[in-house]
Amino acid sequence: MIVQIAILVLSQMSGSVKCDTSLSDSGKMESCSVINDSTGRLESQSNTLNGLPEGKQLAWYSSGKLMCEYHYKHNKFVDTSKCYTETGEIGNVFACSPDGDSCTITNYFDDGAIRGVSHTKNGENSGRRWSKYPNRKWLEIHELDELGLAHGLNANWDSLGQTIDSVIYFHGRILRGWWWYPDTRQIDHRWSNDSNDLAAIYLQAQIKLMCILFSKVGCDSMNGTTPKAPRVREAAWFGPDGKSWGQVVNGNGAIRFYEEGKLDGTETYKAGVLVKTTRKYLDDGSLNPLYKKKGKR
Secondary structure, eight states: OHHHHHHHHHHTOOSEEEEEEEEETTEEEEEEEEEOTTTOOEEEEEEEETTEEOEEEEEEOTTSOEEEEEEEETTEEOSEEEEEOTTSOEEEEEEEOTTSSEEEEEEEOTTSOEEEEEEEETTEEEEEEEEEOTTSOEEEEEEEOTTSOEEEEEEEEOTTSOEEEEEEEETTEEEEEEEEOTTTOOEEEEEEEOHHHHHHHHHHHHHHHHHHHHOOTTOGGGTTOOOOOOOEEEEEEEOTTSOEEEEEETTEEEEEEEETTEEEEEEEEETTEEEEEOOSBOTTSOBOTTBOOTTOO
């Protein structure tokens, strides 16, 4: 992701291009400069190895002030790279490990206050990411595990500071969460799953992964298995007017669902397991395997 940002900045430059090429044991090294035809000033300097970014990359504003300075090694950000506003304030800082496998990206407001922080590992989002609106109110907080799955707090707010959703995940699955209607600020629904089930599902997935990676004896029984869904502990749904659409308490209960004011169907839970539903489609749009026509068993 951050590599694409650098390429975008450099590719936006336009003007006369001058390149020097050399060959080494590593391959073809090319150093190019872009000069603004109107002002005669440098717009960018880039270095590539076999067509991929390598070494220092520089970009300037038309005023001549430095826009960005990136450092690459083997097509990865390394060490510290920075971008600046045209008035000279720091806009972004990419602080990366010497091998480029992990980076912390910090974004700043014009007054120097931190606007947001994110982390990458092997080019993918990792760890905790947060950012704020220009009015300094929270925009988002997202936490990921080492595999890039949601793990921990994941929350979003609107620009007025009202919570849109607040969900706690356990390795990609919802532990508990709350959602609100954006217009009325009424609670939309809340949901919590059995934490013991989530832990067991995660452990099963880890054992299966180890079996696949290392082909351990005794893992044959794991082949083709899929983790079961966690049992529902508590859930409640509400309409925009605040009226209850049903709830699940200690794993038992029923919930009604509506689409554009019309009843879409119901879901019935027993001991935390969905045992009956008249909803034809799941929230992701797929056909509900437990769907039963109304009035028929």
